[in-house]
Amino acid sequence: MSIDKTEDLILNMGPQHPSMHGLFRMVVHLEGETVTEIDPKIGYLHRGIEKLAESRTYTQFIPYTDRLDYLASPHNNWAYVQTVEKLMGVEIPERAEYLRVIFGELSRIASHQVMIASTALDIAGWTAWSYAFRDRERILDMYEMTAGSRLTVNIMRIGGMSAEPPAEFWPALKSFLDDTPEMLEEYYGVFLGNEIAQGRLKNVGILSKELAQSLSITGPVLRGSGVQYDLRRAEPYSIYDRFDFDIPVRYGCDSYDRTMIRMDEIKESIKIIKQAVRDIPEGPIMAKVPKVIKPPVGEVYHRVENPKGELGFYIVSDGSTKPSRVRIRPGTFVNLQMLPIVAKGWKIQDVVAIFATLDAVLGEVDK
């Protein structure tokens, strides 16, 4: 009896599995422990948000955008309201722009903290998980004191912001910003500087620059593959052209660099928030927009740099109070295409690490 070839094994991972970040299922073909083929199955969280948009008014749709990437809900609101504002030609007050930047960047930090935590957890690093989640809690507290909710905050409106942050928000923000360098050191010490973590992540799941560009990959995954492309610099939306910050880029193309790039981005977000807090003017937070939002006939495509990839909205208006079509281009849905290509030939535990560094949130993938 020959033993050099084992029988092919088909293993079903998910949809309910701790490493699947929500409801994701993949059918993994194995030879021994080596992956020969991956068939990703998505749609377990599909709620038909694009169809729901067609029967709701423009304002009513804002809370639905919270449910896309629920780890960075202010950013989704931002992408949507900016698209509608572009369609209507609304100019929003300066103070609202600054507040949007502050909340957008806070949500980027929170999202990256969850990514670092869950990557650690997926490769069995329980300790790092609790550190990152402890610190994220402070951002959620800041959401709560401003908007009243912690996860799906629904903080932006067409024409500005829903609420002015209370007096206790600013000291909380300052102390959070002062503590972040120490937090990052802790994450590095307990997780990314750890030899076992590095052994699990370094040189695992190589995504080359050419493949990343051909697959339309965006966000930190792209920048971890050596492409210095960030919409905040390539096509500055909102007021990002006023801030001084760098676009971090890493050339390792592996899971480790895809994780480290998030640490670099947190540092840049802190820089941006500090400048925004310094420069924020007094004034109103809502522009004068009509009570009934009725954009003119037309269509618009707008995209923003979400923490996980570029989020695009394509809205077609027929001149009524409800959109004729809302198309959502979720970043992680497109990024997910790399998984079957990149994970081929790796061991099954590496597939979990590669999937973790993609940082897919199934609310966004499945819409």
Place this chain on the structure above:
Amino acid sequence: MENKELLKQRVEELAGKVNGEVEEILGAIILKIQAPYIIETLTAAKSFADVPCDFLHDLAGLDLGDHFEVVYQLTSWNGPQRLRVKASVDRENPVIDSATRIWQGADFLEREAFDMFGIQFKGHPNLKRIYMWDDFEGYPLRKDYVTEPIELRNLVRQRKEGE
């Protein structure tokens, strides 16, 4: 903006070759073509001199009542140029060539457009439903899709023989 004028010039040259129309809505350049010209258009746009549109950002279906449109949002890795290509597809027989040969990233996006609108992408390596289950009937994002109340919906899928 110099870049935009240059792009517009290139798009107009291309429009002559593929029987297209150039439009501008809210500052965005839109090239409207018929479905059979899509591969020629996308290949040409990808290698425009000086203003290449080499980044397929999005691909989506659109139901316009009497026909469908497949909307391609093209942009670039190295410049601010943006182009929207709209290919008109027949409603009765919605077939268009797949862009996966030009960009691998069109894979999931085309599967989604197939799932939601029933548009067939010729040459796609794995054209299956992506969000809905395989034996789901109908195409949800078409305007004539009937969204029945939940009480009337058969929530439990009937088991087939041998399952």
